[in-house]
Amino acid sequence: MEKIILEATSTTPRIFFDPEAGYFEISGKSLPENSFEFYKPLLDWMEVYSENPVSQSALVFKLEYFNTSSTSHFLRLIKRLEKLYTEGRSAAVQWYYDDEDEDMKEAGEDFKLLSKLPIQILSRGQELTA
Amino acid sequence: MTSQPNSGPINTESMKDSVAALRHYQAMQQEGLIISYCGTLTHELMTTFLQLADTKLKELQAAKRKQKNIINVLIECLQNAMFHGDVALIEDNAEPNYKSCLVALGHETGEFYIYAGNYLSRKAAQVLKEKLQAMLPMTSEQLHDLYLTQLGSGEISAKGGAGLGIIRILRESNQQITYSFRDVSKDAAFFSLQVKILA
Numbered sequence: 504m505e506k507i508i509l510e511a512t513s514t515t516p517r518i519f520f521d522p523e524a525g526y527f528e529i530s531g532k533s534l535p536e537n538s539f540e541f542y543k544p545l546l547d548w549m550e551v552y553s554e555n556p557v558s559q560s561a562l563v564f565k566l567e568y569f570n571t572s573s574t575s576h577f578l579r580l581i582k583r584l585e586k587l588y589t590e591g592r593s594a595a596v597q598w599y600y601d602d603e604d605e606d607m608k609e610a611g612e613d614f615k616l617l618s619k620l621p622i623q624i625l626s627r628g629q630e631l632t633a
Numbered sequence: 634m635t636s637q638p639n640s641g642p643i644n645t646e647s648m649k650d651s652v653a654a655l656r657h658y659q660a661m662q663q664e665g666l667i668i669s670y671c672g673t674l675t676h677e678l679m680t681t682f683l684q685l686a687d688t689k690l691k692e693l694q695a696a697k698r699k700q701k702n703i704i705n706v707l708i709e710c711l712q713n714a715m716f717h718g719d720v721a722l723i724e725d726n727a728e729p730n731y732k733s734c735l736v737a738l739g740h741e742t743g744e745f746y747i748y749a750g751n752y753l754s755r756k757a758a759q760v761l762k763e764k765l766q767a768m769l770p771m772t773s774e775q776l777h778d779l780y781l782t783q784l785g786s787g788e789i790s791a792k793g794g795a796g797l798g799i800i801r802i803l804r805e806s807n808q809q810i811t812y813s814f815r816d817v818s819k820d821a822a823f824f825s826l827q828v829k830i831l832a
Contacts, residue, residue, distance in 0.1 A: 513680045534683075534708060536676040568701075570708050571797035574784055603697040606705060606805070617785045 504555075507548060515541060516566065520548060525557040527580075530565035533573040542576035549583045556587055560594040565627070566607060574610070578617060585620040596622040665746070667693075669737040673730065674715040683707060686738055693740060695832060702805045702830050703738070703745050709798040710749035710826065711736055731821060740832075747828040758814045758822035764796065765812060768803055776804055806830055 504522040511517035511531040519528040527549070535541035552560075562584050564577065581596055588594040596618075598611030611624040661669065667689050670682055686707055690700045714734035734751035753761070768776065780800045803810065809829040814822050 513684070514676065534679075534712075568704060568708065570712055571801050572712070574797065575787065578784060579787070601697075604701055605698060606701055613781060613784065616781060 504548075504552060507545065518545065520545065520552075522552050523557065525560040526563070527561065528563040528565065529577075529580075530563075532567050533569040535570075535573065538570070538572040538576055542573070542579070546576065546579055546583065549580055553583055553587055556592060556594075558593060560584055560587060560592070561597060562595075563597045563599070564611070565599045567601075569610075578614065581614055581618050581620060581622075585618050588620050594620060596620055597625055598622055599625050599627050601627050665739040665741045667738045667740055669735070669748075671733070671735045673732045674711065674734055674736070676715070679711045679715060682711060682736065689738070695745070699745065699830060699832055703747065706747050706802050706805050706828050706830065707736070707738065709802050710747055710828070713798055714749055714751040743832050745830045745832055747826075747830070749826045749828075750823060752817070752821050752823055754820055755816060755822045758816075758824060761799075761824065762814055764799065768800065769808060769810070771808075773804070773807070776800060776808070780804065802826075802828060 506522065507518055507520040509515070509518040514532060514534040514536065516529045516531040516533045519526070519530075521527070562580060569577075584594040584596065596614065598614065600607035600611060608624060611622065615622040615624070660666075668682065668685055670678070672678075683704060687700070687704060690703060695703070714736055731752040735748065736750075737746075737748040739746040739748065768779070771779065780797065783797055783800065806828045809831070811827045813825045815825070816822050
């Protein structure tokens with residue numbers, strides 16, 4: 504299974520999905536013209552990954568801005584990993600926010616309310632060097 | 634990007650041009666307008682508007698949290714204006730240009746304003762009006778619950794996020810919005826929205 508690496512644009516996030524590391528990062532701005540078109544291939548890819556995942560999977564969000572139509576797709580990605588988690592595999596979400604960005608923090612907390620998956624809400628100050 | 638596309642031929646009389654510029658300048662000053670765009674929106678124009686707003690908010694030294702609130706509201710307003718979509722259903726779609734809209738950012742002492750206006754079908758206007766009437770009296774907790782319910786429902790339209798945009802505008806502004814609908818033809822209405830964000 505191939506990695507997905509998409510560079511960021513002024514309205515789409517950087518995507519770094521590495522199936523061998525089980526590491527899936529979405530960072531930057533998510534305001535795609537058509538969020539469905541942008542996220543569908545990622546959701547499909549994640550579906551295939553889920554059939555044969557590595558021992559630990561982490562979905563990492565480091566967002567600056569996003570539109571509400573992106574949030575539904577974020578939740579879908581989270582739900583894909585939640586399925587692995589409920590099947591007994593190790594899977595988690597890390598949701599980063601800038602210290603002064605309470606809205607971003609709350610957005611992460613909203614996903615926490617909507618998912619059984621462990622979701623860590625982390626200040627960018629706590630960012631771990633990958 | 635104060636912009637008036639398709640505003641007609643350029644007046645070559647420099648005196649008249651400068652008078653018109655002064656009039657526009659004074660009007661914008663009086664209204665406290667920082668950025669104003671009128672016309673058809675594209676994704677590229679939306680991006681440009683957001684970049685300009687971001688720069689201006691930094692220049693005005695708006696608190697970081699307020700900058701985020703304002704940009705988040707602008708994102709939803711710009712996308713709503715761009716994707717209100719059902720203008721194709723308006724039968725008399727020739728004039729005026731129903732895809733045209735207005736988005737503006739203003740600033741007065743202690744307050745920022747976002748103005749957004751777009752055409753939509755009268756039927757869609759009625760649906761939106763009912764939604765706003767139901768949401769405005771809600772407490773912030775009720776609005777949050779509604780947001781979670783909508784988000785958790787998994788409904789995604791091709792163009793948007795299951796009505797989450799309007800809930801987000803209300804939450805970002807602490808429900809400090811005013812709006813109106815004006816019927817402009819047998820099929821079409823104009824939706825005006827003003828969102829206030831305390832600085």
